[in-house]
Amino acid sequence: MTKTKWIKWAQVSTLALTLALVAVGGAALAPAEAKDVKKLAILTPEDPTDFGWNQQGFDAAKAVAEKEGLEFMPATGLGYGDVHPTLRELADDGASLMIAHASGYNTAAPEIGAEKGVAVAIVDKPDAIKEGAVTDYTLSGHEGAYLAGVLAAKTSTTKSVGIVVSGEPPSWNSQSAAFAQGVKATDPAVKILYAVIGPAAYSDAAGGRRVTESVIGAGADVIFGQGDGATFGMLQAVETTKSTGGGNVWFIDVIGDKTSIDKGHLLSSVVWNLVPVFTAMVEDLKADKFGTKPYSIQLSDDSVQLLKTKHIPDDVWASVSETRKQIVDGSLKIEPVWEAEKVRALMSSVTDAPAQ
Structure with a gap:
């Protein structure tokens, strides 16, 4: 072979090799094939009838399953004990994603998820996020x-409001702190009474009523209640107890909307819409992005809303709406406070009332 022919052959061979490498590299860089997601499971500690955490989670998961064309696999009323068997059963039945909708499940779910190779979503444990396997939605x-x-500060006539909680998980803590900050920014003279029913008294309606009655007796005429099933007891206390000033007591709920059972004392609710959260989880799982970030809710996309009821005067609602606008446009920033100790430091008075 002459030198000229060898050079031409080498150039052709190099070009062929380059094209081959580009083809291989192109295949390697091509988007990963979408994961096949067929079944969506959710586990809740209580039945989905609390107008709160359990019902909003159940309803959102069901809506997302219908929207995404997935089989819906609910497991409700499981309590706060060992859910390993239920998680295994759901995994064996083909669950593609298991939403462990209780902080008490955030150890068992990753364990069974790893054992069965099923993606899981947990709460109150953001440090447990693991790519492709575990995500957190605290x-x-x-x-x-x-x-x-x-709203509470503008409504109270006794200049005293109460926060009653069924425990001190991060989600409750951040709301309690922000509520206190909103009260103080509106009227620093308003006293804030803070009471804890118990360490995990989420379904303790009797405790919710007893503790709320004591907070009303201490002067509060607006109650901000966080408790899942325990809020029914809080609402009963508000409905049947007069304020120390002789007037009505108002209740501000969280997560759900109890308007349908209101007897004239539901002032508002901090309503959560979990559909965007669960939708994002499913879409991320399909796109192999699951477990790469936590999820959040906020006013800007209406995944958090303050419920307007007929009990709120128009001028008061206008003032609240102006504050909302400031938060959404970023001129007013509200940072979450997750730690119970920091929350307690914001309160005028703190009462621990273990469930009896």
């Missing part, structure tokens, strides 16, 4: 809770 309605604090 949600905070603190922006809406700040608005609730503004």
Whole structure:
């Protein structure tokens, strides 16, 4: 072979090799094939009838399953004990994603998820996020809770409002702190009474009523209640107890909308819409992006809203709406406070009332 022919052959061979490498590289760089997601499961500690955490989670998961064409696999009323068997059963039945809708499940779910190779979503454990396997949705309605604090301060006639909680998980803490900040920013003279029913008294309606009655007796005429099933007891206390000033007591709820059972005392609610959250989880799972980030809710996309009821005067609502606008446009920033100790430091008075 002459030198000229060898050079031409080498050039052709190099070009062929380059094209081959480009083809291989192109295949390697091509988008990964979408994951086949067929079944969506959710586990809740209580039945989805609380107009709150359990019902909003159940309803959102069901809506997302219908929207995405997935089989819906609910497991409700599981309590707060060991859910390993239920998680295994759901995984064996083909769940593509298991939403463990309780902080008490955030250890068992990743364990069974790893054992069965199923993606899981948990709450109150953001440090457990693992790419492709575990995500966290420790949600905070603190922006809406700040608005609730503004509303409470403008509504109270006794100049005293109460926060009653069924425990101190991060989501409750961030809302309690923001509510207190909203109250103080609106009227620093308003006293804030803070009471804890118990360490995990989420379904303790009797405790919710007893503790709320004591907070009303201490002067509060607006109650910001966070408790899942325990809020029914809080609402009963508000409906049957007069304020120390002789007037009505108002209730501000969280997560759900109890308007349909209101007897004239539901002032508002910090409503959460979990459909965008669960939709994002499913879409991220399909796109192989699951477990790469936590999820949140906020006023800007209406995944958090403050409920307007007929009990709120127009001028008061206009003031609340102006504050909402400031939060959405960024001129007023509300940072979440997750730690119970920091929350307690914001209160005028703190009462621990273990469930009896």
